[in-house]
Amino acid sequence: MLKIVVPASTANLGPGFDSIGLAVSRYLTLEVMLSNKWEFVPKTDEVKEIPTGKENLIFKVADKLAKQYDVELPPCLVYVYSNIPFTRGLGSSAAAIVAGIELANELGGLCLSQQEKLRFASEYEGHPDNVGASLYGGLVIGSHRQDETDVVHVPMIDLDLVVVIPPYEMETKKARNVLPNEFSRSYAVEASAVSNVLVAALLMGNWELAGKMMDLDLFHQPYRSPLVPELDSVRAVAKQHGAFGVALSGAGPTVICFAEKGNGARLYEKLATMFPTHQVEQLSVETQGSRLYKMALEK
Secondary structure, three states, X not given: OEEEEEEEEEEOOOOXXXXXXXXXXXXXXXXXXXXXXXXXXXXXXXXXXXXXXXOOHHHHHHHHHHHHOXXXXXXXXXXXXXXXXXXXXXXXXXXXXXXXXXXXXXXXXXXXXXXHHHHHHHHHHOOOHHHHHHHHOOEEEEEEXXXXXEEEEEOOOOEEEEEEEOOOOOOHHHHXXXXXXXXXXXXXXXXXXXXXXXXXXXXXXXXHHHHXXXXXXXXXXXXXXXXXXXXXXXXXHHHHOOEEEEEEXXXXXXXXXXXXXXXXXXXXXXXXXXXXXXEEEEEEEOXXXXXEEEOOOOO
């Protein structure tokens, strides 16, 4: 049997659009056994509606990767556990993509490097932020181009995280449709500078400056905020009770609040009180990326 564990992720952190990702403490877990056909069995509520056959995203990714190496994967029974909510901005699809890569790599004996896994995942997803975080853990800053993908991996970043998860979903396609097709050069320069300073502030531990840059995002939050009416109210409450920064998690609708280590519990209590109809969770940065445990792979 194989066991594959992949962490969830938050992307963008405000202005780091499609390039910055952070692994967080929610997980997709697969238990895999050889079988006479491919079957995916949901074991938790978050995945109860997933496709159970070859139309499952995990299989599609694994099969596509294996075919690139002319390998046919043996059919398996896969038990699927997850506490990552779907279409809420916490990287559920990216976790599935990384899980499919790990599955194909092991079953097909592909022996891929982390860089090769990253490249395939980024090509499949279209950007390296969520998949990079799920693959490596910690913080990743990435650049995905037509011919190459590069990331800087920062394993340790000492933060407390609190997420406010609204009771509605947000499809990434809908959230992308509200974004402009192009920016002027001066606007792009200003937006990129904000993102650059965010990265520097995070690496230096200048949390106040990092939070300021999150608020100054020009790439996506000004256009998506009407889709997530909670954003402004969560930001106001969170900043009064220990958060240095607040941002949409990925495309939303989850709002993620960043606090210095030790301030998360107080922040969580206040947000849970103020937003009783929402799911409020205290999370941590997951320093480990996807991992695989091997046992006897038998029928």
